[in-house]
Amino acid sequence: MCFHRISLILLFFSCLAFSASDIKSPSSFGFSLPSTKSARNSIAMEPMAVEGVIDSSYKLGPGDYLDIMLEQDFFSLQILSDGSIAIEECGIVQIAGKTLAEAREEIVKVASKKYNPEYVFVQLSQMKKFVVSVMGAVKQVGQMVVDPQTRLSMALQKADNILGTGRKDDVWVIRKGDTLHINCVEIFDKGNFEQDILLEQGDRIYVPFMNTLDMIALIFPGGSRVGVPYDSSSTIAQYFEKAGGDRMHNMGYQSVTIRYPDKTTKVISAKELNHWKVPPQTEIEFSVKTLFVYVGGAVMAMGKIPYESSWHAIDYIAASGVLTQTGTWTQVSVVRGNQEKIKVNVSTDQILPGDYIEIPKSRYETFKDVTMFLASIVSVVSTAVIVYINYVNSANSK
Known part of the structure; x- marks a missing residue:
């Protein structure tokens, strides 16, 4: 009896061992569970708002995020400050300064130690952020965080635009020892987007102030005052355009008051703006009143x-x-x-x-009027005298 019990117990444990060894893995059923060793990191990334297809010549750098698919493993990696990324169980890859295609080649070389190169996929998931400085004649000076798709006009808008005393026609972009001179009037007023350059890491933007001794002041209804650089060849109409007046609400300007530096004043109609030139330090005030x-x-x-x-x-x-x-x-x-x-x-x-x-x-007409006036007085007086005489005669006859 005891022998039978021992035999049954041994048989039970043998069955358990056999069953455990015979359980199939998920891969034996034609599918596999996702790898948990390389899930996307916990950094929340904002979606990119791109203005078009990212240029194939774009150079990767510290701060860029790459999504990498290695067979069944998925990685989301940020390029480190030394320009490298680390792929688990494969090694370190230096990709800073390379295009996306060049970076993929380097990643394939390192990842091929463990993964099939035919199943390696790399894409840029988010571009890096960097800091540029904006100084000079802007409302908000200081530093701002931008990305490689930020253009000069966007940075100036973030700085709350150029002051009225700023030189829109000569904005400096100091880049790696060189100074680029950008005419923002061409960008804002004429739509010359070729001048609207993309910013790069380390750029410093400076908007020069106008020389107040060499400036034309334009005054609009409501007290708005805008300064523009003096140009000996410019008419008032051209100063009006440089000040952005043609982009303001059309208030129906009727007249313009010109105040010269010597305190003399000249008033002209709005239709004469194309014909008038003024010296430096002149004030030009626009009015909607008809004179x-x-x-x-x-x-x-x-x-x-x-x-x-x-x-x-x-x-x-x-x-x-x-x-x-x-x-x-x-x-x-x-x-x-x-x-x-x-x-x-x-x-x-x-x-x-x-x-x-x-x-x-005329004097003749005046003399004639006086004569006529005197004649009318004489006529009235003579009539009165005749009436009086007739009255007296009538009274005496009675």
């Missing part, structure tokens, strides 16, 4: 006429219509400012907006 000159006196149509900077008094008088009783040019006067009445030369003296041009009648 007028007022004409009264011995003219056909009294009233207001739109201001023209090139016109003189004789032009406004002609526009109002000359009459036969219009006086001589020497009699013309202008009421300006605080009701100050001044004599002007109708063909040479400047007329300002708001002036009132008074054209008296």
